[in-house]
Amino acid sequence: MPHMTDERVRAGLTHEEDLSLLHEVSMKTAGVSRLEMCIQCGTCGGSCPAAKDMDHTPRMLFAMLRAGMREEVLRSNTQWICVSCYHCVVRCPQEVHIADVMYTLKGMAIKEKLYEDSTAPDFSQTFVDMVETYGRSFEMGLASRHYLKHFPLRLPGMMPMGLGMITKGRMALMPKKIKQMDQLKKILDHAKQLEMTS
């Protein structure tokens, strides 16, 4: 199979298509992804408020998916820049679950350690850790842990805002824990063993 470059994808030169990646992503996406229905119209990228910061527009990314460009797709920053606003979703003429496909790609990139920077995946992981420990999110713990680790130089600049939130009673200093944490843990532990196979 010739190496798929951006140029070859744009030119539609995907004659030796490897649709296994497309199917894998589709299967791992919540609901019926309709990913195979993409007609490359570009409405998604044109509607995206954050497209200018993306390596590839969603349309381009889906073309790469179809071409089986696994590593390039999972290394793209597109899924991490997606703000989950669903603008693309409501405008897509083919009703592709675009935002949910982005979640799937994030999960795959994390599992395969294919991402260029660790900030966004780490933020998600920290959030998940909090939820798995307390059952609730803990904004103060999340923000401070994240900033300390990734943006220590920004902390002084963030002080007025953080202090403002605290003095105005808008930041709980301690996390809240749900009563039946053991039940939630059992559910999540079991859920982690289940994969989507159909």
Next chain:
Amino acid sequence: MNKYLLYPGCSMESSAKAYMESMNTILEPLDLHFEEIDDWNCCGATEYLGINLIPAYSLIARNLALATKQMHPANGTGGTRTVVAPCSACYLNLAKADHYMNERPSLGEKVNEALAAGGLHYEAGTLDVRHLIDILVYDVGLEKIREAVVHPLTGLKVVPYMGCMLPRPDYQHRWSDHEHPTELDDLLRALGADVIDYPLTTECCGGHMTQIGPETAFELIRRLVADADERGAQMMVTVCPMCQMNVDAYQNEMNNYFGTDYHIPILFFTQLMGLAFGKEPGELGIGVELVSSRNVLAGIGVEVPVTQEPAAPRKKDEGLPMPRRWTKHEGRKEAVK
């Protein structure tokens, strides 16, 4: 009395406490009764969904399963099967889980297999998940809201900011339009406010990008605030904790980043409802916003008590270079590999 099951969501207890407090003040005048779902857990926001599919939907579905236990007529909720979620992200997650478990039965089966490990079960379609403003506009009705108004907000120039996750993707076909819904406009008009047309009403506030790629988020916040300002709005009004947090708490950071000087307060629609219903600003959590609404509200005769102002930032130590503005790529590209 109309009874509903309430899923508050984590931010209603911390950063959006003002939303919770003001919501509680309008229930009685509108003859609403909300019963909190016992021992609810976080909906996972947008973060958990990006980590692992079945655990993410199991996390959400635990709340739905708990809610079905409380909807039994015998326990006094009147048999309601409606869950009210005041947070847009929570609303979307709960509604989406119900929708996808139905659309893709194999997902529903797996989620229920996981729930069973905790002795729970949820049958897709059992509950009706709705947002607070949906209940107010379509169940209570604008007429009843108008009747409850004792202090019309005459002369208060506001833009209605719906945010993105509420009217989109709209799996339940709740809203008048995906991109230009009018529910919030109508409600604010019923309160007597001077509602300015706001084409950006469903544009994104940046969501969690304030945490992981601030330069992307700042641009989105800038567009919202600049347009509101250009249209002569004195205030933005929101239905979403995340939107309030981003536009309010990060407005100053955004100003620093672009060298602009916007000061547009953003309040929850329930806070304005409370004011119109004759409640005191103190009961409505007014005053805890970082971009103060004090001067704007003074213009319509509402006096907001002075709350404690945030302490001034610590002075920079000489010789320690602290970047005043964040460089373009600091966030994403130069983070720890």
